[in-house]
Amino acid sequence: MKKWRMIVLVGCLFVIPSLAQSQVDKLFERFFEREESRIRPEDLRVLQLEISPDPxxxxxxxxxxxxxxxxSRHSGRVTLAIKDKDEIISEARDVPLRPGDNQVDFPESPYRFSRSDHCFTVEADIQRTRSPIDTSREFCAKRTNLGWTLSDKRIGPLYVEELEMYPDPATPGQEIRFRIRLRNDGRPIRxxxxxxxxxxxxAQxxxxxxPRGYTEFQFPHSRYIFQRFDTCFTV
Known part of the structure; x- marks a missing residue:
């Protein structure tokens, strides 16, 4: 008899937490389903749209x-789509949105940039109805020498704050190594x-x-041969 009681007790320890967890999951599902219908397209606004890598x-x-x-004051789940004109280029499904600002990462996309500029819009699918979301500004990727960028910050200017050589002084034929400290006053680049x-x-x-701001770079060893009385370097 005691053996059967022990088996029943152990079974309850496994079954009851599972039932409790399933009830909690159902409550969350009902919560989001109930709130989803209370978010309206006019409640949403795109504050920022970024790409990675950029450029x-x-x-x-x-x-x-x-x-x-x-x-709005309500939470809910929506499906978001990024479009280039009429083409859907990336989609994030069943995204939870809470009151305030929400950051949404979309899955990696094989979308190919080809034109000189690409302007993107965002749509929300709420209760199976797609509606465009208002944006704080126009989000257009521009083609540059380094690729397409959505950043509105300029490239550069770049300044060399320091340039050092090791060893210093160096003898003819000796391996040397350079270190520079670079300042980037524009957007991050590669x-x-x-x-x-x-x-x-x-050396290179x-x-x-x-990145924007100060960065130090250590260059690999070089067997640069000094031939003149004075040598001026540029970066």
């Missing part, structure tokens, strides 16, 4: 991120950084991120 090069896959303001003596390449680092 994006030809053939690269891209991820969109949207910041949406929900001006590119190659080269140190040159006139037209001669002395490739495909590095140059």
């Amino acid at each position: 994006v090069r030809q053939g690269q896959r891209v991820v969109f991120r949207v910041t949406i303001s929900n001006g 590119g190659h950084v080269r140190i040159q003596d006139r037209d001669q390449l002395v 680092v490739e495909n590095v991120s140059i």
Whole structure:
């Protein structure tokens, strides 16, 4: 008899928490279903639309991120779509939106940039009805030398704050290494950084991120041969 009681007790320990969890899940589902119908398209506003990477090069896959303001007092779930003219280029389904600002990351998209500029809009599917969402400004990707960018900040200017050489002084034929401190007053970019003596390449680092503000770069060792009495470097 005691053995059967023990089996029943152990079974209850597994079954009751599962039932409780299922009830909690149902409550959340009912909550969002109930609130979903109370969000209206006019309650929503796109504050920011970003792409990653930015700039994006030809053939690269891209991820969109949207910041949406929900001006209502209600929470709910909606499906969001990013469009280029009439083409849906990325979609995020069943997204929970709470009152206030919400940041939504869209799945990676194989969308290919081809024109000189691409202007994007955002639509919300609420109760199976698609409606465009008002935007705080126009979100257009412009083509630059580095790719397409949604950033409205300029590229550069870039300043070399420091340039150091190790060892200093260096003897002819000795391996040397450079360090620079770069200041970027524009938006974050990615590119190659080269140190040159006139037209001669002395050292370089490739495909590095140059964020806004100050960044230090250590260059690989180089066997640059000093031949003149004075050598002036450019970056």
